[in-house]
Amino acid sequence: MDAILLQILNGLDKGSAYALIALGLTLIFGTLGVVNFAHGALFMIGAFCAVTLSKFLTLSFETVDPTKTDFLGQPLKVKTPYVEAWFGPDFGGALIDWAVPLSILFAIPVMITVGFVMERGLIKHFYKRPHADQILVTFGLAIVLQEIIKQVYGANPIPTPAPDAFRGSFDFGVLLGFDPSVIIYPYWRLVYFLFAAVIIGAVFAFLQFTTFGMVVRAGMADRETVGLLGINIDRRFTIMFGIAAAVAGLAGVMYTPINSPNYHMGMDFLVLSFVVVVVGGMGSLPGAVAAGFLLGILESFASMNEIKSLIPGIDQIIIYLVAIVILLTRPRGLMGRKGVMED
Amino acid sequence: MSNSKFTRRGVLKTGAVTGAGLALPTIFTASSASAFTNEPTGASVTLGFNVPQTGPYADEGADELRAYELAVEHLNGGGDGGMMNTFSSKALQGNGILGKKVEYVTGDTQTKSDAARASAKSMIEKDGAIMITGGSSSGVAVAVQGLCQEAGVIFMAGLTHSNDTTGKDKKANGFRHFFNAYMSGAALAPVLAKMYGNDRKAYHLTADYTWGWTQEESIVAATEALGWTTVNTVKTPLAQTDFSAYITPILQTDADVLVLNHYGGNMVNSLTNAVQFGLRDRIVNGKQFEIVVPLYSRLMARGAGENVKGIFGSTNWHWSLQDAGSQAFVKSFGTKYGFPPSQAAHTCYVQTLLYADAVERAGSFNPCAVAEALEGYDFDGLGNGPTHYRAADHQCFKDVLVVRGKENPTSEFDLLEVVEVTPRAQVEYAPDHPMFAGGSLGTCNPGA
Numbered sequence: 001m002d003a004i005l006l007q008i009l010n011g012l013d014k015g016s017a018y019a020l021i022a023l024g025l026t027l028i029f030g031t032l033g034v035v036n037f038a039h040g041a042l043f044m045i046g047a048f049c050a051v052t053l054s055k056f057l058t059l060s061f062e063t064v065d066p067t068k069t070d071f072l073g074q075p076l077k078v079k080t081p082y083v084e085a086w087f088g089p090d091f092g093g094a095l096i097d098w099a100v101p102l103s104i105l106f107a108i109p110v111m112i113t114v115g116f117v118m119e120r121g122l123i124k125h126f127y128k129r130p131h132a133d134q135i136l137v138t139f140g141l142a143i144v145l146q147e148i149i150k151q152v153y154g155a156n157p158i159p160t161p162a163p164d165a166f167r168g169s170f171d172f173g174v175l176l177g178f179d180p181s182v183i184i185y186p187y188w189r190l191v192y193f194l195f196a197a198v199i200i201g202a203v204f205a206f207l208q209f210t211t212f213g214m215v216v217r218a219g220m221a222d223r224e225t226v227g228l229l230g231i232n233i234d235r236r237f238t239i240m241f242g243i244a245a246a247v248a249g250l251a252g253v254m255y256t257p258i259n260s261p262n263y264h265m266g267m268d269f270l271v272l273s274f275v276v277v278v279v280g281g282m283g284s285l286p287g288a289v290a291a292g293f294l295l296g297i298l299e300s301f302a303s304m305n306e307i308k309s310l311i312p313g314i315d316q317i318i319i320y321l322v323a324i325v326i327l328l329t330r331p332r333g334l335m336g337r338k339g340v341m342e343d
Numbered sequence: 344m345s346n347s348k349f350t351r352r353g354v355l356k357t358g359a360v361t362g363a364g365l366a367l368p369t370i371f372t373a374s375s376a377s378a379f380t381n382e383p384t385g386a387s388v389t390l391g392f393n394v395p396q397t398g399p400y401a402d403e404g405a406d407e408l409r410a411y412e413l414a415v416e417h418l419n420g421g422g423d424g425g426m427m428n429t430f431s432s433k434a435l436q437g438n439g440i441l442g443k444k445v446e447y448v449t450g451d452t453q454t455k456s457d458a459a460r461a462s463a464k465s466m467i468e469k470d471g472a473i474m475i476t477g478g479s480s481s482g483v484a485v486a487v488q489g490l491c492q493e494a495g496v497i498f499m500a501g502l503t504h505s506n507d508t509t510g511k512d513k514k515a516n517g518f519r520h521f522f523n524a525y526m527s528g529a530a531l532a533p534v535l536a537k538m539y540g541n542d543r544k545a546y547h548l549t550a551d552y553t554w555g556w557t558q559e560e561s562i563v564a565a566t567e568a569l570g571w572t573t574v575n576t577v578k579t580p581l582a583q584t585d586f587s588a589y590i591t592p593i594l595q596t597d598a599d600v601l602v603l604n605h606y607g608g609n610m611v612n613s614l615t616n617a618v619q620f621g622l623r624d625r626i627v628n629g630k631q632f633e634i635v636v637p638l639y640s641r642l643m644a645r646g647a648g649e650n651v652k653g654i655f656g657s658t659n660w661h662w663s664l665q666d667a668g669s670q671a672f673v674k675s676f677g678t679k680y681g682f683p684p685s686q687a688a689h690t691c692y693v694q695t696l697l698y699a700d701a702v703e704r705a706g707s708f709n710p711c712a713v714a715e716a717l718e719g720y721d722f723d724g725l726g727n728g729p730t731h732y733r734a735a736d737h738q739c740f741k742d743v744l745v746v747r748g749k750e751n752p753t754s755e756f757d758l759l760e761v762v763e764v765t766p767r768a769q770v771e772y773a774p775d776h777p778m779f780a781g782g783s784l785g786t787c788n789p790g791a
Contacts, residue, residue, distance in 0.1 A: 002595070003595050006595075014588075070754065071663075071673060071677055072673070072678065076754070150397075150401065154401070154402050155400065155402045156608075156642060156643070156645065156646050157608055157647075159645075159646060159650075169619070169620060169624075181626075184620060184621050185620075186619040189619070259584055259612050259615065259616075260646050268582070268584050300587075303588030303592075305577065
């Protein structure tokens with residue numbers, strides 16, 4: 001029982017990342033009709049927003065400590081972050097410690113701008129082209145973006161830890177009456193799950209309860225009719241692209257303490273997120289979220305030693321197996337709408 | 344009626360045979376004027392540096408390339424001479440190799456076997472490289488070593504740690520200075536037993552490819568020989584990034600040690616995940632839970648940040664060593680580039696000097712003469728103490744370092760501290776040891 005609970009918890013945080021990326025993907029597909037293979041790169045850029053702010057806050061000046069030597073035997077140059085010199089070690093240290101959460105404020109405008117530039121500068125030219133063309137150009141764009149990040153930040157993972165207050169683990173076992181240290185879960189992964197829930201809720205609320213969202217939903221259902229009413233639906237869809245980019249970026253920002261970011265992390269999530277979108281139903285926002293959590297939890301269970309001893313290698317194929325079964329039984333996915341990607 | 348002796352069938356046959364002969368790749372045929380592949384005839388000689396310039400090990404590859412460039416500079420008489428001044432052999436004079444200026448070409452392995460073979464082939468065929476060196480992955484090293492054997496050039500392996508490189512996949516034209524998984528186990532296990540006791544229960548997470556398998560086999564054998572038991576060995580896909588699903592089952596067992604047979608990004612992520620899940624704070628069987636990383640890399644340790652503190656592992660070399668050779672290399676490298684070299688840089692630099700020295704002692708670039716000069720060669724002054732290049736499998740034997748993540752680093756490079764220098768005798772093994780069985784060196788191929 002405790003093992004099952006642990007795997008459910010595991011699946012929730014992995015599912016959170018899948019759901020956030022898939023949400024943005026399906027939002028773009030549902031509005032603009034574009035299959036955006038560069039969406040994983042947006043997740044990666046978001047993560048590197050956190051890396052950038054963290055590096056910015058730790059920009060330092062050097063002072064020489066004659067009592068110590070460096071690796072060449074020269075007097076040691078000691079680095080002191082500017083923020084600690086300006087604001088004092090306590091407040092400056094706290095700013096550095098909270099770099100990842102603070103990055104949210106930095107990442108939102110950056111990601112909206114990146115999304116806007118991406119859509120206006122490249123993707124809009126491919127709206128009327130076949131999906132194959134869209135996939136090729138966005139995949140190429142993803143490769144270009146990740147190579148740029150690699151040139152700037154290097155190929156190795158860059159540690160970007162959570163604030164001290166969120167390091168360590170929460171003992172669910174004690175809470176649920178199990179033995180101590182049997183069901184423990186890192187605080188930051190809980191934060192990530194809650195953060196994902198808030199973002200998903202905010203996107204749904206925005207689409208459901210605002211006039212802007214209502215127009216977007218109308219445009220998703222019937223773009224031509226909304227256009228005939230004199231509404232500039234293209235402009236709204238461009239804004240939605242920016243919002244989808246911001247959602248992916250924020251998912252990336254908050255993911256950095258879970259796994260040290262590297263230039264390839266977007267690609268690692270991209271294929272799985274596409275499967276999530278297809279399983280959930282192309283263009284279906286609730287479907288993307290539900291499928292994200294469902295596949296995250298199933299993947300987590302498939303990694304259990306007991307399951308793998310019965311079916312070796314199942315952890316690597318479970319998501320694709322489920323996708324095949326669902327597409328065979330429900331060709332439009334779990335919550336797919338009629339007419340989407342159909343002749 | 345024609346009197347010609349040529350028949351249509353005869354012409355076609357002759358043409359086909361001639362065409363097929365001409366179409367053969369030049370690396371598999373020797374010019375009648377050359378005694379061996381890419382025999383240098385001008386005033387210079389070209390070496391091929393095949394390192395990961397893109398892909399996940401690009402930073403390590405960049406450090407290897409820096410070391411190669413430094414070695415070429417020293418061989419040609421530039422700089423301060425580095426370890427040429429401390430090398431026990433005095434055959435190298437700083438006038439190139441056999442009086443020929445050393446030039447080099449580079450290739451990008453991308454940490455992919457097929458790409459690495461393609462770039463090595465190009466350097467041999469198009470650029471005339473007489474020797475290929477490099478690598479940051481055992482899969483790549485084994486693949487390139489095989490190609491060099493076929494092509495008739497020497498392969499001086501860079502960072503490759505799998506037992507197979509000088510085990511079942513060893514080749515007569517291939518040589519490895521870097522240590523291997525068996526040596527890591529033999530050096531590390533006694534330190535672990537001393538620090539953590541003899542009645543530990545270990546759980547292994549292992550990268551699912553040649554290096555991971557041999558690393559796991561080696562450390563399991565070494566620790567079990569000292570009384571540890573192995574609770575489980577779980578293979579993890581090389582492409583895995585989030586290891587939480589592999590970490591949480593450990594909480595359900597009575598294991599009190601986690602051994603991460605992971606390298607590179609795998610190591611960074613699995614170690615980070617293990618620390619996040621509070622494994623290091625656990626008390627199991629009345630003992631503090633411990634994590635072990637058998638193969639450490641300073642460049643990778645940097646990625647794991649504070650999580651490496653206090654964690655044991657092994658390494659081939661470390662810049663903090665105080666012997667004259669290491670000091671000379673760190674000074675040369677640090678002065679030129681502004682930071683200390685990695686173990687990957689060290690082994691690549693040393694391999695280049697060893698090749699050049701072997702050519703000088705042999706008096707020839709002929710791969711078979713070079714191989715003969717390297718086989719059974721004893722040397723010192725290159726940073727690892729007295730070292731022996733064993734003829735039976737072309738593996739170097741030298742002291743191995745057991746290291747621990749430093750609790751209070753003084754700089755971004757000061758991540759590991761040397762806990763023990765394990766003497767060479769403790770990590771030696773017979774050439775027919777079961778972990779290295781299954782292959783044969785074969786005979787040297789000069790390409791002629």
